[in-house]
Amino acid sequence: MPGAPPVTLALDTATPFLTLAVMWPGGERQFSEEVGRAHAERLADAVRAMFGEAGLPFRADRIVIGTxxxxxxxxxxxxxxxxxLGRAWGVPVLGVSTLEGLVRGPGGETPEGRVAVSQDARRGQVYGAMYGVRGGAVSDVIHPPAKRPLEEFEALAAGLPHHRDTPPDGLALLKAGLGHGRAEWSLAYL
Incomplete structure (x- = not known):
């Protein structure tokens, strides 16, 4: 599609939520639904439906993945x-931590400044990070994602908004990917 405006797809299946977003020069759309362990069954149809609802052909110029x-x-x-999809479409797949999709917090409020985010890693542990947020997306990493005891992370995050075990926000993930997504990425497990 030479000369066509760029379209970006973001997706995350690391949590019990299926989180998607698409952004193009004329707008943006996102989708998030708790699917438990049914990501494989729901992902392809949900992505196609989102493109259809947006009135876009089923093709993006880049993809952002929550790792x-x-x-x-x-x-x-x-x-x-x-x-x-990246291989079929011949486009880059940029990776960012799923934790970056948690910065908007419950209810989708968009904080500015420093924010702590974490996911339960069981046995009194959390996978947490602290970020600087501008424009609803991560602008800088204060403390990179790491597994820590909950008490230790809460002490580190004292005084900051702390979004814990919230669903990822597709647009926050997408914007982080556009801002600093990496072509060379690896997956992280709880």
Whole structure:
């Protein structure tokens, strides 16, 4: 599609939520639904439906993937699908931590400044990070994603908004991918 405006697809399957977003010069659309472990069954149809609802042909110029942390199967479902589409469409697949999709917090409010985010990693542990947020997306990493005892992370995050175990926001993930997504990425598991 030479000369066509760029379209970006973002997807995340690392949590119990299927999280998607698409952005193009004329607008943006996102989708998030709790699917438990049914990512593989729901992902392809949900992506096609989102493109259809947006009135876009089923093709993007780049893809952003949430690389986890998450369940082994969930993370791999999204990564496999993104890599397959990337290869079929001949476009780059940029990876960012799923934790970057948590910065908007419950209810989708858009914070500005420093934000702590975490996911339950079981046995009193969390996978957490602290970010600087501008424009609803991560602008800089204050503390990179790491597995820590919950008490230790809460002490580190004292005084900051802390979004814990919230559904990822597709547009926050997409914007992070556009801002600093990496072509060379690896998956992270809880």
């Amino acid at each position: 986890g942390p998450g369940s082994y199967t969930g993370v791999r479902v999204g990564a496999s699908y993104a890599l397959g």
